[in-house]
Amino acid sequence: MGDDAGGDPVGNTSVFPPPPKTYEVFTEENVLWLQVLQAELDRSGQRESFRSMAPEDRRALQTQLLQDASHRDSDGADDALRKDENVVLPDIDLLELMPPDVSWIEQDGGYQLFGQRWPIPEATPTLEQLGIPRMFPPDPFDYVEALRTLLRTMLFTYYQLTNDLLQPIQPYEASGGGSNPKAASGTESQELSSNHATGEKQHEDPEAGPITDSVTEVSTTRLKDHLQHLETTVINFQYLMNQLRPVQASASLETLLEEQVKRREEQTKVLRDKCASIRDAIEKLSF
Structure with missing residues (x-):
């Protein structure tokens, strides 16, 4: 690869700070x-x-x-x-x-690393501390049912978002003050858009006053609301999943131990069968 404008070679970059x-x-x-x-x-x-x-x-x-x-x-x-x-x-x-x-780190209650503070013992912040709305009931509750509810919410919100994106192009809502109240109406905004599309020259209304540049066109916030709701649902879903990580680790360890016991039983059975066949062969040779 070539060098950049400053003469430094271009290499791999990382979002993490370099080690000291x-x-x-x-x-x-x-x-x-x-x-x-x-x-x-x-x-x-x-x-x-x-x-x-x-x-x-x-x-x-x-x-x-x-x-x-x-x-x-x-x-x-x-x-x-x-x-x-x-x-x-x-x-x-x-x-x-x-x-x-x-002992100093334990007395201070944490340590600094890469610009972040890590408490001792490690504590996971709650959704309330992060400023995120809680979308599941307080403890105690059924985690499996709560995860299913959040999953259905994500799918339904994604369906609504996709449905809105597939809708025909809607007229923009005009916003902005300015000195021309008539130009701020939705009808006038549609007329301005049609004039731009057909190439017709715009005429100023002497009664309404000159059209100023303070009129801006903004899209509806419906898509933004769906995206925000979907993001909040995903964060709640991940939060509940992280709460179940210890249970998942315990179940994985239990499954691993069961597989080890099963393999040992199978190997023991093979050895016993082999020993039995050897005994039978020895008995036949003795006679």
Whole structure:
């Protein structure tokens, strides 16, 4: 493929944001430096306060501890980090290599990932929280019957939508204020449309005043209402289906276990039949 106008090669695009570049700092040398830093923090008793420091203070303390550790053996890691008898300190914040504190995430009640907040424990928002009308009765109710009702509603709404689309072209409803009330009527709008179709010249009515550009033609909202109703029904249907996912998983697991037991019984029967045939053959040979 060719290049775009900016000179950058055209590649695959994705709606998801790219992963962070944190994985690039997980080199062998940085991991060894992290081991040295953790040992120095444990020795100085600053492991807990190291996370809560400001970035500038944390980097300064990190450099100081690593410089002190470079003058003595620290878990045997210095020999692997020396290059030409010179110690090269890392230029990154080694805190990025440390795993997050799970207790803080649980205390905060969630975590941020790709611009979204994920609560702990995971909670599914209700239709009321999403601002979507509820089209099934409150609990307790029969989920199967509710799904059938929503399915019939979807089919009927789709039938109405298709029926409206197959209807002949209807005249548009004129809307808009302006200084010409006569031009805003439906009859005048039809006359304007017929004049455009036949190529006739439009004549201004001196009593009604000049025709202004404020008159706009808008289509009926019937199709939009059907589409909105169909979308709401589909969302309710998907919501109920998601509520039944645990039941579906349990039933699938139960079916899988039953199939495993059935296969084992069949294999056991084959082995027993084979053993019985071998015993019969041995008995015949003994006589």
